[in-house]
Amino acid sequence: MNPLRIFTDQMQRVVELPVWPPKRIISLVPSQTEFLADLGLDNEVIGITKFCIHPKRWFQEKTRVGGTKTLNLSVIQALNPDLIIGNKEENDIQQIQALQTQFPVWMSDIIRFQDALQMMHQVGEITGRPMEAQSIMEDVENAFANLPVRIPKRKAAYLIWYKPYMAAGGTTYIDQMLEIAGFENVFQHLVRYPEVTEEQILAANPEVILLSSEPFPFAEKHIDALQHLCPAAKVLLVDGELFSWYGSRMLQVPGYFKRLREQIGIT
Known part of the structure; x- marks a missing residue:
């Protein structure tokens, strides 16, 4: 019998694994699912959500366990996982609490760039893939190190929803990525993902409006209405995955931010 292995997740919860390394993993977060694939856990991951679209083959072949906030608990129970990997923001806390009474559940909690690196390190440890995780972490750090940081910031609003408009506020990973990309978030003083009116957007006077x-x-x-509201602002469609996904997707972010800076004229 394997000895009980004990880990601590990013919510400072103790996670006990009777089976280690785990052989039956369910991932409840798209970006972390992609990271698990890049760790080489093709056989071990047995369930993903309907929003876990990368890698494409997994999306087509793996058992889907519902949405990130609308999990099908009976499907998860039938899969009988020996590890579930979720996220504080992405998943419904009541469903997570129900699952953790039956299965080991490891949760990430990511707001800052360093939190994302820590997630990769800890997931590598708990899945028995520490060297693979370390390699990806180093590649991510090197990629971001080559992104110039001493640049003038442009005031920006980052919108994630329509009718009503909702923006990325402070205490979010997107806010951190906006800063790294070269923007000053005009809604940083608001918490998480607030609803914002057209009047609030106008009053914030963004130089750039980013539509995720x-x-x-x-x-x-959707560009025309906001361009009419803020005629002096540059309104752009942006890749939401590259502003909000943590894990191995971060390898693509610095190159994307460089191209975005060139498009907007940030040098």
């Missing part, structure tokens, strides 16, 4: 591709799929047709 997720969770609401902003498209070209």
Whole structure:
């Protein structure tokens, strides 16, 4: 019999694993699912959410356990996992509490860049893939190290939802990525993801309005209304995955931010 292994997650909860390394893993967060794939856990991951679209083969083949906030607990129970990996913000706390009475549940809590690195390190440890995780972490750190940081900041509003408009506020990972990308978040003084009115957007006087591709799929047709509201602002569609996904997706972020800076004229 394997000895009980004890870990601490990013919510400072103790997670006990009777089976280590785990052989039956369920991932409840799209970005972390992609990271697990890049750790080489193809056989070990047995369940993902309907929003875990990367890698494509996993999305097509792995058992889906519902949405990130609307998990199908009976499907999860039938899969009988020996580790579930979730996130404080992405998942519903009541469902997580129900699951942790039956299975080991490890939770991430990511607001800052360093939190994302810590997540990768800890997930590497708990899944028995520490060397693979370390390699990805080092590549991420090197990629971000090559992104110039001494640049003038542009005032920006980052919108994630339509009708009502919702923005990324402070205490969010997106806020940290906006800062790294070269923006000053005009709604940083608001908590998490506040609803904002057209009047609030106008009063914030953003130089740039960034329309995210997720969770609401902003498209070209949404640009005109905001351009009319703030005629002096530059209104752009941006890749929401590269502003909000942590894990191995972060490898693509510095190059994307460089191109975005060039598009906006930040040098």
